[in-house]
Amino acid sequence: MILCLVEPGELSLEALAFAQRLGPVQAFSVDAGDAYAPRAWAAAIVQLVERYSAEAVVAAASARGQEAMAEAAARLDLPLAANSVSAEPGNPWRVVRQRWGGSLLEEATLEGRVKLLTVAQHVIEAAEPVPVEPFAPELSDADLAVRVVGREEPPPGTVSLTDARVVVGGGRGVGSAEGFDLLEELATLLGGAVGGSRVVTNLGWRVHADQVGQTGARIAPDLYIACGISGAIQHIVGCKGSKKILAINTDPNAPMIARSDYAVVGDLHEVLSAVIAELRG
Amino acid sequence: MEKHGGTTTAVTLGPPAAAEQLRNAIAMGIESGVLLESERADWDPQATAAALAPVLGEGRHDLLLFGNESADTGGYQVGVRVGHALGLPCVTGVKRIEVADGRATVRREQSGGWEILEVQLPAVVTVMEGINLPRYASLPGRLRAKKAELVRVEPEWHEGGLRKQRLSIPEEQGARVEVLGEGPAAAPRVVAMLKELGVT
Numbered sequence: 001m002i003l004c005l006v007e008p009g010e011l012s013l014e015a016l017a018f019a020q021r022l023g024p025v026q027a028f029s030v031d032a033g034d035a036y037a038p039r040a041w042a043a044a045i046v047q048l049v050e051r052y053s054a055e056a057v058v059a060a061a062s063a064r065g066q067e068a069m070a071e072a073a074a075r076l077d078l079p080l081a082a083n084s085v086s087a088e089p090g091n092p093w094r095v096v097r098q099r100w101g102g103s104l105l106e107e108a109t110l111e112g113r114v115k116l117l118t119v120a121q122h123v124i125e126a127a128e129p130v131p132v133e134p135f136a137p138e139l140s141d142a143d144l145a146v147r148v149v150g151r152e153e154p155p156p157g158t159v160s161l162t163d164a165r166v167v168v169g170g171g172r173g174v175g176s177a178e179g180f181d182l183l184e185e186l187a188t189l190l191g192g193a194v195g196g197s198r199v200v201t202n203l204g205w206r207v208h209a210d211q212v213g214q215t216g217a218r219i220a221p222d223l224y225i226a227c228g229i230s231g232a233i234q235h236i237v238g239c240k241g242s243k244k245i246l247a248i249n250t251d252p253n254a255p256m257i258a259r260s261d262y263a264v265v266g267d268l269h270e271v272l273s274a275v276i277a278e279l280r281g
Numbered sequence: 282m283e284k285h286g287g288t289t290t291a292v293t294l295g296p297p298a299a300a301e302q303l304r305n306a307i308a309m310g311i312e313s314g315v316l317l318e319s320e321r322a323d324w325d326p327q328a329t330a331a332a333l334a335p336v337l338g339e340g341r342h343d344l345l346l347f348g349n350e351s352a353d354t355g356g357y358q359v360g361v362r363v364g365h366a367l368g369l370p371c372v373t374g375v376k377r378i379e380v381a382d383g384r385a386t387v388r389r390e391q392s393g394g395w396e397i398l399e400v401q402l403p404a405v406v407t408v409m410e411g412i413n414l415p416r417y418a419s420l421p422g423r424l425r426a427k428k429a430e431l432v433r434v435e436p437e438w439h440e441g442g443l444r445k446q447r448l449s450i451p452e453e454q455g456a457r458v459e460v461l462g463e464g465p466a467a468a469p470r471v472v473a474m475l476k477e478l479g480v481t
Contacts, residue, residue: 009392036396038371038372038373039370061357063373063374063389063390063391064391066357066358066373066374067357067361067373067374070357070358070361070362070373071361071365071371073358073361073362074330074358074361074362074364074365074366075365078442079325079326079327079441079442079443080326080356080358080443081443082350082355082356082357082358083355083357094446095443098355099353099354099355099448100352100353100355101352101355102451103450103451104448104449104450104451105448105449105450105451106354106445106447106448107445107446107447107448107449108443108444108445108446109443109444109446110442110443111442111443111444112442118357142370145370145400145401146370146371146372146398146399146400146404147398147399148396148397148398149386149397149398149399150396150397151391151394151395151396151397152388152394152395152396152397153393153394154393154394158393160392160393162392162393163392163393165480166480189481190475190480190481192480201411202414208376208410208411209376209390209411211410211411214352215352215409215410215411216410216411222478222479222480223475223478223480244478246461246471246474247458252460257458258458260458261457261458261459262458262459262460262461262471262474263458263459263460263461264460264461264462264463264464264467264471265460265462265463265464266463266464266465266467267464270464270465271464271465271467271468271471273465274465274466274467274468275468275471275472277468278468278469278471278472279472279475279481281472
């Protein structure tokens, strides 16, 4: 039996598809009160492993999936293969997992009586939803010692980078914090969000939360419009989940253009102004 | 530390050259450095955590800060494993941290907003880029770092169960870029493409 931890969202359906390739799957969610507590999720994984004599546990490599599986791995004293893209049962199991945010693949062997894996984002096609068993673990006080005590919502109407259908990203070529006004305008017209490369958050032109890349947001919009971004590998890692990419750059040889579906060669300010005018037509 | 008082120590596991990272931390204001020195290249997350835990456990520190994940191997688990080994609570993926009255209040991004968690100290917190902007090392800092005596420890080796066999470069999709034009003259084709994708 392969157990699959399901939390709300598309990433879990990707993890489910991964699990279904390994054997019969029991999907479960954790029912541990209203406030998320990482250790309660880990307790649920540990208890379900025993109940089902599970061969493996699979979860999305989301923040929560990663955290709960790491804690479960520590409790079970087992290895954890994070950000896996494929696995082949056997003795030992063979796993392919991402390194450097997916710009390098590691082939590894995975041992232990139960195999624990998290599934890399935006690599595997989502499965059809299946019935999910809500499981209420037995919990100690220690399991609830760390828990969510509050939440701050973004201002109403804000489109988050990770949910946006269109992301307009800016790099060094934008030139200044004010230069992002044009990108904001286009994003508003398209109902999208604005992001930036590491260069622009380090320069303080955008806040860090807007960063797209290996150490920022991993985005998967229908369209990513990369404006004045050269396309360092760390940035590509963050935007390669995009279905389509349009790159606007003065340099036709920029790596970003080579990784794009569409390209416009030219000054991003001139191009964006013209596109905005055309859209307003 | 400068805000709350106390002392700070930087700890790393790596080859002798990793001492430079500790000296860099000292130059920026950390007081002491501990190097778990090893030439091995196969430190997996389980082995790393098992080597770090006894050393970190000796220190009786209130707060153990880790990176959320390494940029290269991306295991996402060393801090969590050390927390478990030392019986300390752990929060991961943190981008803001405030300490008061023996508790840490931390924030992390979750589905577009922030979620706030509280944890009693001592605790392990794993942090992400964006929690702050590291300062530049001062000249006196650099001089202090150069002279600092690092503590060197020979780490214990406990083999983990995830073993690298080989690395490969993922297959890239071939050249597929369609150039829509040059400069502002490309705008009509850009808008046609936006309409085709259904994003206008």
